[in-house]
Amino acid sequence: MADKRYRIGEFSKLVGLSAYTLRYYEDQGLILSQRDDNGVRYYVAEDIRWVGFILHLKGTGMQLNDLKRYVKLRAEGDTTIAERRQLLQRVKDNAEAEIAEQQMHLKVLGHKIDWYDGKTAHTIDDSESFHDYLQRFQD
Amino acid sequence: MADKRYRIGEFSKLVGLSAYTLRYYEDQGLILSQRDDNGVRYYVAEDIRWVGFILHLKGTGMQLNDLKRYVKLRAEGDTTIAERRQLLQRVKDNAEAEIAEQQMHLKVLGHKIDWYDGKTAHTIDDSESFHDYLQRFQD
């Protein structure tokens, strides 16, 4: 495996981030790239995995600031593992709380859709407001 | 029930939106308010429920634009019920897809935390990278 080199255009398609964003992330310290003899960026397989992991973190709602802090800690070596773990745990707890809240809101939205269906099918009395209807599901 | 009137300051605390935001939402057509003899806004119990519902929709990730469209349709009367239902269904599908994605990302984040724990407790071999470790959970 002669460690294939990907230039920014190819890498961009590979990871699904624009070249702009890749340079921006590099500026921000999230990504590193190597350079060939002409100063042109290139990336290797390892970088695909790293960007992939960053995208997992971003996908949980982790913000750039926290991501930067995480990357900084990582660069400081194994002594920061506990701190990194803690940071990720906080992000995880946060994300889970947000999902729980969203699901609660979705429940109401689902009831509203059902209510429309009931009205349309006349299986819900014309006089029953959505607010009254919702009361039926107080659990 | 002499329909208690809430002025914007009190209402703001009640629904958890700043007075600025309430006026902004009114500008945007999401909320209506009534006025007393001096032109001062007031809200009634029904408005609490309406704002509550709006917050449920917002909480699912529905954007202001869609919210505006929804409110506009609502104002057009019963003939738009099918369209409203469709709009809400789209929002619901979207939200559910987003949650599913977030949960997928959260899974990886969870594994990373476990991996840190394994490293710290030395139950994961020093030589095993996170990427290798992750392979164990390919389901």
Add this chain to the structure above:
DNA sequence: AAACACCTTAGAGTGTACTCTAAGGCAAGC
């Protein structure tokens, strides 16, 4: 030799949803 892909710095622009200020004014309560 032209087209193409890349490089740089610095800064402007985009979208979303607020959030606040300025500058004027009215009405009720202490």
Add this chain to the structure above:
DNA sequence: GCTTGCCTTAGAGTACACTCTAAGGTGTTT
């Protein structure tokens, strides 16, 4: 009579994460 809370319009500011342009350049491919 002063403070407090409200009113208006219009516009500026904030936060986040990009996204793009300008204006110059290098090196490779057709």
